[in-house]
Amino acid sequence: MTFTYNERTLTLRGWADQSGIKYHTLYHRIMKSGMSFTEALEKGAEGADFAMPVSAFGETKTLHHWAVDPRAGCAVTTMRRRLAQGWDPEQAIAEEPQNRSSLGTGVPHSAFGMSMGLEDWGRHTQIPAGILRHQMDHYKLPLESALTSLGWTPQTNTPTEHDLLLITAAELRSGDHILGAEHAASGERFLTIRRPSAAPASSAAPRTPAPGRTPPTQPAPTATTPPRRTGR
Structure with missing residues (x-):
């Protein structure tokens, strides 16, 4: 589900990331408490950090409300980190990250x-x-x-052509196509791979003769008697 606020359209998870409000909190406010999306969003996030007043562009708002402002160029966590590092408030709010991508920021993507x-x-x-x-x-x-x-x-x-698997390096097989790598908390490295599906084993089925034709009969095996040797 997607929602539009201040001319920006994101999924509910995208708004949760942008605003700092937990996804389940937003969901509960809308689906259980009967709030409109605007009410659920403007109620704000829980926690003193999100209620911190920030003055920029001639206005003073809480950090949460700056995150959903149309001038926001980043998510609330980025704003909070920048302000803690001493950034100018207007720059901390409006500047987009250097490696920003629309992928994964809650922007809806359509397919099928x-x-x-x-x-x-x-x-x-x-x-x-x-x-x-x-x-x-x-x-x-x-x-x-x-x-x-x-x-x-x-x-x-x-059936799909390939299967995606999460494996250790020791489980890598010939023909596997590595798509990504990640490290677990234990320090072990895992690989996400695309593995060609194994072809199903074919079992030989008895051949059926065409209609109207009699299947050829195999001659019955006959015992052979060795030739008698005649004396000279």
């Missing part, structure tokens, strides 16, 4: 007649959002083409 944020697409397809982001960004693909290239289609009954 559906529209949702990249994280939600990752949950829906069981393909990590980081892999989708890499496929789209590196190869300049729209989401639908990226999903298709990774072997995913909405027809769940149609």
